Amino acid sequence: MTKILEIMNASPVIPVLSFKSAEEAVQVCRALYGAGLKVLEITLRHESGLAAIAAVKKDLPADAVVGAGTVLTPEIAKNAKEAGAAFGVSPGFTEELAKAVKELDWPFLPGVATLSEAMQAKEWGFTELKFFPAAVSGGPAFLKAVGSVLPELTFCPTGGISSDTAEDYRSLPNVVTVGGSWLTPRGIDGEIHLNLDLD
Numbered sequence: 001m002t003k004i005l006e007i008m009n010a011s012p013v014i015p016v017l018s019f020k021s022a023e024e025a026v027q028v029c030r031a032l033y034g035a036g037l038k039v040l041e042i043t044l045r046h047e048s049g050l051a052a053i054a055a056v057k058k059d060l061p062a063d064a065v066v067g068a069g070t071v072l073t074p075e076i077a078k079n080a081k082e083a084g085a086a087f088g089v090s091p092g093f094t095e096e097l098a099k100a101v102k103e104l105d106w107p108f109l110p111g112v113a114t115l116s117e118a119m120q121a122k123e124w125g126f127t128e129l130k131f132f133p134a135a136v137s138g139g140p141a142f143l144k145a146v147g148s149v150l151p152e153l154t155f156c157p158t159g160g161i162s163s164d165t166a167e168d169y170r171s172l173p174n175v176v177t178v179g180g181s182w183l184t185p186r187g188i189d190g191e192i193h194l195n196l197d198l199d
Ligand SMILES: O=C[C@H](O)COP(=O)(O)O
Pocket: 016, 158, 159, 160, 161, 179, 180, 181, 182
């Protein structure tokens, strides 16, 4: 099984994707993959989320790494793994979820926004973490401070990041990739209009 750090290292940007249907997911993910983005996080915020993961995984070449975002409960984690998600991401961290993903033996990125949460995640054996919501939780300065006391932790900051600020995070020694939705904005017409500005 691929480790979560390998997945993070495979792409400098992980698009965080919210789709309205599996068909929309396939269409947009084809374009993202075509632009060189092989690690894709499909959030489970829409009822079609699991179907979208399964459809994109089936549609894209085998080197695409399709994961699930907004994994909030053990049940969602189990369903996402069964749908074929290669990894899971959560905006937060709970003991129940930590226990469940350990049992599932599934590459997982729990979300933290404070030092105490990061220490708790580390106690559970998670050394790769999502920093969410990054921009409003202290941005690069927070991660720099964390690095001075917990240098063994590696982060994927997400939340409020754009092509203008991505490098401020990635230039830190404890950051390998960033997540964000800026590549797939939804217009007033309700459709996704790709913005392939990576950095
Ligand atoms: O809801 C948050 C998204 O998952 C990522 O944040 P963003 O939209 O600020 O890039």
